[in-house]
Amino acid sequence: MRRTAAIVVALAGLVLMAALGAVTSSAATERATATELTIWVGWSARELNEFKKVVAEYDRKNANVTVKVVGSINDDKITAALRSGNVPDVVSSFTSQNVGVYCPSGGWVNLAPYLKRDKVDVSQFPATTRYYTQYGGVRCALPLLADVYGFYYNKQLFKQAGLTRPPRTLDELTAYAKKLTTRKADGSLDVVGYDPFFGFYQNSVGAYQPLVGAAYFDGEGKSALGKDPGWQRLLRWQKGLIDYYGHDKLVKWQTGAGDEWSAPHAFGRGKLAMMIDGEWRVAFLAADHPTLKYGTAPMPVHSANKNLYGAGYVNGTIIGIPKGADNTDEAWNLVRYLTTNDHALAMFSNGIRNVPSTRTSAKSSELKPDKNFAVFTKLFTHPKSSTIPVTPLGSAHLETFTSFLAKWQAGKVKDLRAGLLGVDKQIDAKLKQSGGGVP
Amino acid sequence: MLAPAAPAVDRRRAKSRAGWRRRLTVLAFLSPWLVGFSVFFGYPLVMSAWLSLHSYDLLTPARWVGLANYRYMLGDDPQIWPAVANTLWLIVVAVPCTVLFAFGIALLLTRARTGAGVFRTIFYLPALVPPVAATLGFVYLLNPATGPVNVILDSIGIEGPLWFNDPAWSKPSLVLLGLWGVGTTMIIFLAAILDVPQHLYESAELDGAGALRRLRWVTLPTISPVILFAVVLGVIGALQYFTQAHVAATVAAGSAIQGGSTSTIEIGYPEGSTLFYPILVYNHGFRYFNMGYASAMAMLLLVVAFAVTALIIWNTRRLVHYHGVSR
Numbered sequence: 001m002r003r004t005a006a007i008v009v010a011l012a013g014l015v016l017m018a019a020l021g022a023v024t025s026s027a028a029t030e031r032a033t034a035t036e037l038t039i040w041v042g043w044s045a046r047e048l049n050e051f052k053k054v055v056a057e058y059d060r061k062n063a064n065v066t067v068k069v070v071g072s073i074n075d076d077k078i079t080a081a082l083r084s085g086n087v088p089d090v091v092s093s094f095t096s097q098n099v100g101v102y103c104p105s106g107g108w109v110n111l112a113p114y115l116k117r118d119k120v121d122v123s124q125f126p127a128t129t130r131y132y133t134q135y136g137g138v139r140c141a142l143p144l145l146a147d148v149y150g151f152y153y154n155k156q157l158f159k160q161a162g163l164t165r166p167p168r169t170l171d172e173l174t175a176y177a178k179k180l181t182t183r184k185a186d187g188s189l190d191v192v193g194y195d196p197f198f199g200f201y202q203n204s205v206g207a208y209q210p211l212v213g214a215a216y217f218d219g220e221g222k223s224a225l226g227k228d229p230g231w232q233r234l235l236r237w238q239k240g241l242i243d244y245y246g247h248d249k250l251v252k253w254q255t256g257a258g259d260e261w262s263a264p265h266a267f268g269r270g271k272l273a274m275m276i277d278g279e280w281r282v283a284f285l286a287a288d289h290p291t292l293k294y295g296t297a298p299m300p301v302h303s304a305n306k307n308l309y310g311a312g313y314v315n316g317t318i319i320g321i322p323k324g325a326d327n328t329d330e331a332w333n334l335v336r337y338l339t340t341n342d343h344a345l346a347m348f349s350n351g352i353r354n355v356p357s358t359r360t361s362a363k364s365s366e367l368k369p370d371k372n373f374a375v376f377t378k379l380f381t382h383p384k385s386s387t388i389p390v391t392p393l394g395s396a397h398l399e400t401f402t403s404f405l406a407k408w409q410a411g412k413v414k415d416l417r418a419g420l421l422g423v424d425k426q427i428d429a430k431l432k433q434s435g436g437g438v439p
Numbered sequence: 440m441l442a443p444a445a446p447a448v449d450r451r452r453a454k455s456r457a458g459w460r461r462r463l464t465v466l467a468f469l470s471p472w473l474v475g476f477s478v479f480f481g482y483p484l485v486m487s488a489w490l491s492l493h494s495y496d497l498l499t500p501a502r503w504v505g506l507a508n509y510r511y512m513l514g515d516d517p518q519i520w521p522a523v524a525n526t527l528w529l530i531v532v533a534v535p536c537t538v539l540f541a542f543g544i545a546l547l548l549t550r551a552r553t554g555a556g557v558f559r560t561i562f563y564l565p566a567l568v569p570p571v572a573a574t575l576g577f578v579y580l581l582n583p584a585t586g587p588v589n590v591i592l593d594s595i596g597i598e599g600p601l602w603f604n605d606p607a608w609s610k611p612s613l614v615l616l617g618l619w620g621v622g623t624t625m626i627i628f629l630a631a632i633l634d635v636p637q638h639l640y641e642s643a644e645l646d647g648a649g650a651l652r653r654l655r656w657v658t659l660p661t662i663s664p665v666i667l668f669a670v671v672l673g674v675i676g677a678l679q680y681f682t683q684a685h686v687a688a689t690v691a692a693g694s695a696i697q698g699g700s701t702s703t704i705e706i707g708y709p710e711g712s713t714l715f716y717p718i719l720v721y722n723h724g725f726r727y728f729n730m731g732y733a734s735a736m737a738m739l740l741l742v743v744a745f746a747v748t749a750l751i752i753w754n755t756r757r758l759v760h761y762h763g764v765s766r
Contacts, residue, residue, distance in 0.1 A: 076725060079497055082498055083497060101728045102498075105498035106498075199692055199693070248601060248605075251601055251604050252583045252584050252601060252604075254693070255582050255583045255585070255601070256582070256583075256585045259693075260693060392496065393728065394726055394727050399722075400517075403705060405705075406705050407710055407711075429516075429517075433507070433508075433515070433516075434727075434728075435502070435504075
């Protein structure tokens, strides 16, 4: 009996070992024959490492693929790859405006068939992100985390000035800025309350548009900068504050304000009391100025647009599959995982402190709690939050506007409305010349 | 009577064969250049001309638009004339400054009695610095708030300008950068001056000519082909001016595109003062996906460069002397 039992146990052991061996061997074979996917991303350094961690987890869960991540990719490289046909399996870009070219040209493949086949509901992405990931009804991209712009203020400087809460209107912001600004003995600026100069740090006209709700284009697709009085309200406020500092004094202060992407950043050093910036600054401040006492809030809005308080400018990384990619099914699976899996989004968001781009992931319990960061997740889902229009000329229309704004803020534009109408003409002519428009 | 004709025909044939052999040999030796010229110049030139008549976004097939790109360029593009004006400024101000400065340094170096080799090396060295690195260095030196130049000026009670951050000073700042890196032109001038026959100076001296007259009537005429060469190269360089202006504007502006892809770029910062023609071509071609239009701009640049060069050579034909003979 004992011998029989021993034989049974031995046989069972052999069967188990054989089975395990088969499984291990099968896994090893699968790994050896796994499809290698290449993904191009724009992130570098610390942020690239965080992305690689997310991809590594996907790699572990999916034995049939191995994913190679290539960082520091910009749109010049993407365009060159699309033209040569030497493309990766998955591609992502920081320049969402370029969907105006990638989607209609077919350079990035239309994702509609995949979305339909796998029943992926795009309404899980807020409207702004849905907007900048398609063009003319062709959805060739999905959002991969989002960037939201809000208001940062130095609590210590607020306390010293007797300020108890962040401003809610642009007029309040001006009053706060004047209170917080200090000058040196020679009259030059030492601490600037708020710098509204377009081109400084993250001050772009696109980031300010949601504060006045002004329209870029009218219903016929014509540029409407001169027609919408919101732009004039915004620009007159902005110029008023610049004049308070003095244009040249402010420019000089800016040149010594410190690099935007490193520790000498003026806000971190207490030389800039308030600013508009993206949510990623939370991670930068934690790394470079861990002891800084600061708060975040929605950007103040124009007093004529108080209903917009709580909204902000939204943009972000887009991801898709380039035309000519070898493994489109596997590539789609990776794109779907990165853009719709709440765990992956929360994990990546925790790593680089960008806003998770689906409604559910923005409320994920996996997100590291942070009061300052939480403000941006609320801004992201606000119904009035908006983004910049996509055109077939990339950012050309914005840069035409920016060129005009440079002259405006230097005091070289006498008639603002006439100037804006002139910019409208230029933008319309550019769009007409390119043969495209604003859908 | 006809018999002697046969050797004559043979001779002609042999001569013709030899001629063909010679031509083929020349062609064989020329072939590496011909291939390079065709691939890297001829083909792009023809393609550029063809694309200039099309709307082309780099990704979809080009669409024929005829002369529409040229009409927009000459009639509607608001940026083209400021870009042309900035480029003309370079030709009118920067090129003469650079040529004169290089000539002046070369002249001084010929007078150095001791340490000539050291000085020549010192003045030539900046030409070896890559343009991007040199520009970054200058933007740092001329930073209005923290740069050493303004710090020194401040210490002696002078408020320094905003340099690359001021539209009135941005182009002069680029000229300063150009003067610093004038080594190559300076070396060419130096060689030319040292090559002026000594007996011409001695004859002029015997005729009672002072230093200035010797410079005017001996040095300048003798090196006039080199001056023409420097001017023509300078003008062509000005028409193609890109790297330094692009880097200086981007760095001085502190422009950035972060993950949010919000473009804060002001082309030709500050206030369009460094928007030169090639920068506009680049933006249309590679940032606005408007390669057809960029090609039209490039074709115009080619025609203008050719015309300006021809104009300079034609107008200076009485001033330039080759081996003492005016052409």
